[in-house]
Amino acid sequence: MKMFQLHKCYVDQITAPIILIDTPPGNQCDEVKSQRQLSTALEIEERFNHTGPNDYSHRHLSICQRTSWSPLQVTQGLLELFVSKHNIDGSFWDLPSCFYRRNEDVEINFCLPVTVNRTSSSIEVLYTIRYPELKASDGKWAIRQSGLYYRFDGSTGQTVSVLFSPTPNSVAHQKVKNFLLGIDCNSKDLLASWYIHECLFTAYIPNWRQYIAYLECKLLPETSTTFTTFIEEPLRVGYDNLSSLASLDSQFLQASTLLSHGEDVLRELCSILIEEGLKSKAPGILDTLDNYRRQSVVCCRTAAFLQRRAQTTAQLLADTLSFRDQILAKQQNSSMLQLNKSAVFLTTLTLLYLPASFVAVNIFRYELL
Numbered sequence: 001m002k003m004f005q006l007h008k009c010y011v012d013q014i015t016a017p018i019i020l021i022d023t024p025p026g027n028q029c030d031e032v033k034s035q036r037q038l039s040t041a042l043e044i045e046e047r048f049n050h051t052g053p054n055d056y057s058h059r060h061l062s063i064c065q066r067t068s069w070s071p072l073q074v075t076q077g078l079l080e081l082f083v084s085k086h087n088i089d090g091s092f093w094d095l096p097s098c099f100y101r102r103n104e105d106v107e108i109n110f111c112l113p114v115t116v117n118r119t120s121s122s123i124e125v126l127y128t129i130r131y132p133e134l135k136a137s138d139g140k141w142a143i144r145q146s147g148l149y150y151r152f153d154g155s156t157g158q159t160v161s162v163l164f165s166p167t168p169n170s171v172a173h174q175k176v177k178n179f180l181l182g183i184d185c186n187s188k189d190l191l192a193s194w195y196i197h198e199c200l201f202t203a204y205i206p207n208w209r210q211y212i213a214y215l216e217c218k219l220l221p222e223t224s225t226t227f228t229t230f231i232e233e234p235l236r237v238g239y240d241n242l243s244s245l246a247s248l249d250s251q252f253l254q255a256s257t258l259l260s261h262g263e264d265v266l267r268e269l270c271s272i273l274i275e276e277g278l279k280s281k282a283p284g285i286l287d288t289l290d291n292y293r294r295q296s297v298v299c300c301r302t303a304a305f306l307q308r309r310a311q312t313t314a315q316l317l318a319d320t321l322s323f324r325d326q327i328l329a330k331q332q333n334s335s336m337l338q339l340n341k342s343a344v345f346l347t348t349l350t351l352l353y354l355p356a357s358f359v360a361v362n363i364f365r366y367e368l369l
Helices: 002-008 041-048 076-084 090-095 171-181 190-204 209-225 240-273 283-368
Strands: 018-022 034-038 060-063 115-118 124-132 141-153 157-164
Touching: 002 124, 018 041, 018 171, 041 076, 060 171, 076 171, 090 115, 090 124, 124 190, 124 209, 141 190, 157 171, 157 190, 171 190, 190 240, 209 240, 209 283, 240 283
Parallel strands: 060 157
Antiparallel strands: 018 034, 018 060, 115 124, 124 141, 141 157
């Protein structure tokens, strides 16, 4: 993102809480897992100063937007503090750059691809996904965006993650929180933290089928009406239906594009998990992500098919309206031709009778004189 746009990603004053969840290591399992709602850099710095580098097995930070078009509820200084305290790679800043204040539909279909950074002992993974979500306020669907940063250090067994959500208390945030607070601190499975990726996709991938079905329900009446319309009869469709079909075409195209990105992310994650040895150690998460990848493929194909159907219907409707306009123009031309014939007939009569009438009038006037 360009430097002049960086200020659009953050706020000067935080109005929504930032959630910090620390999962203690196995040797501190007598301690209760901590969840803190932090709103200032001082609170975060105090938290960091009172915990050592080995006092957690998984540290998770959850940051949200107030709305999808508003900046993140975090100050730039606070996020820089978190990054510096955990020695996070500079590519991390690509994530918050996707969440900024918008006044128009700019980059509403842009998705950050999977970015992987490896060292001798650690791996970093970060990406964003877009998905449909039904708004509880008005019952309408909206396209949302979430982002996830994940780092696992094999030498220490520690994990650091950051979730960027479009709204406070998002579904993904709740699932991640329940997952982290439910981890058994006596567990020796250091790979359990990878399940945070499954939490994110479990929250949103199932929405795609419902969203596409919703769009299809809007398309079917338009298709049925258009295909049962005859040019000779009064039309039940018009140019407003053509606008509706164009809108549906755009929405189906958007759905297939975003689903294609989701499929790419899931494929990359499965590849990373295999490289990290989870195929044999934790096959459950690999199977789940691969199943979500297959669902994305099916939904993408469905959206592409419905888009072509919307295009075909729109083309048929445009042709029907064009032919109807031609018929109306032909009828108007016929009427004008008939009027012209009547005018010619009247003109002929005038030419035949007007001279005789003129002579008769003059004779009559002469006799009177």
